[in-house]
Amino acid sequence: MIGSKRYNWVGVLLLLVFVFDGCVDLYQPPEVSAPNTYLVVDGFLNGAGTSTIRLSRTQNLAENRKPPVETNALVQVEAEQGGSQNFVDKGDGTYTLTDGGLQFGQNYRLRIKTANGRSYLSDYVTIKRTPKIDSLTWKPQREGVQFYVTTHDPTNSTKYYRWEYEETWEYYSAFYSQFEYLNREFVYRPENINHCWRTEKSTGISVGSSVKLTQDVINQLPLVFVSHSASNRLKVRYSLLVKQYALTNEAYEYWLNLKKNTESLGSLFDPQPFQTIGNIHGVTDPNEFVVGYLSGYSVEEKRLFVSPLELPSWRVPTGYEGCEADTFLLNPPPEEVGAEPMAEAGWLPIDAIISPQGIVYAYRLGPPDCVDCRLVGTNVKPSFW
Structure with a gap:
């Protein structure tokens, strides 16, 4: 059979x-x-x-x-x-x-x-009224860093919690651009487009409850995991801002059901989707x-920073491993492509190449996504950094 x-x-x-x-x-x-x-x-x-x-x-x-x-x-x-x-x-x-x-x-x-x-x-x-966040902690693991949140309500009246977070990290593009190409000329660049910061908000749903406990305590709840090999978050400096909200039982059930609908699908044995009211x-x-x-509540926040000096000796990627620069002559033979057409095509100048006589005869240029860190972040330093 x-x-x-x-x-x-x-x-x-x-x-x-x-x-x-x-x-x-x-x-x-x-x-x-x-x-x-x-x-x-x-x-x-x-x-x-x-x-x-x-x-x-x-x-x-x-x-x-x-x-x-x-x-x-x-x-x-x-x-x-x-x-x-x-x-x-x-x-x-x-x-x-x-x-x-x-x-x-x-x-x-x-x-x-x-x-x-x-x-x-x-x-x-x-x-x-949302209780304060007692602590944000982290522990290095084999594949990255696990962050935890701990909180409690001494009045035992909250019971239901939700968290959101913002990740901010510092990074550098592959090349430092000394020049820019304006009006068909190479001039010194006035701002640094090699050093940036990027911020991303949480997209998942994080909820917790102490209703089954004798005290209203959330202890070391795993909130977010950051891989050391999947991105450049941990390369230079990393910051995590956590926002905490107190929920009613009804609001908690809504967010919990929404979490199940959005995160628990993918196999035949997962809960089937349903309309969240x-x-x-x-x-x-x-x-x-x-x-x-x-919902109605107050907001409690807490931020922490992580430096590479506090982490194991991981090989954290820069995010620019595939970047390469090319050298272009200012006055190439007619059959060759020079720096000006490449700059006009969108390539960004990096630095100048100078002859022994002190004359600039070529420039190094690179693709914008290897030179300009602002394409995925901002070069304005955050006020909390």
């Missing part, structure tokens, strides 16, 4: 191969090309600072562009005890409320009216789906 089942499975697989191999028409599921443009609400009510709400629209997977933003909307926060405040429209889909005076322990909701007159309303949410609803059309979940 076992053998016959195995051959049955083989037959099914062969049939699938023949079926798919014989298909010539591209199949696009309805979700890929669906014209739905659901409202996306991203942000939270801040009990100790500026509240920021970002409004945008979903788009089908076939569109290769940034999601369209929702501008000229009226965004208000309403207190359950009465009264409302208007957010300021920044014109780019972002709406802010500075020093709104939102009170911890009080309930508020968000009301949105778009430019086309459609209205949306969130459930009331309670503004929670937020707490923002259509008023004009109650059946209209809205993407997002409104």
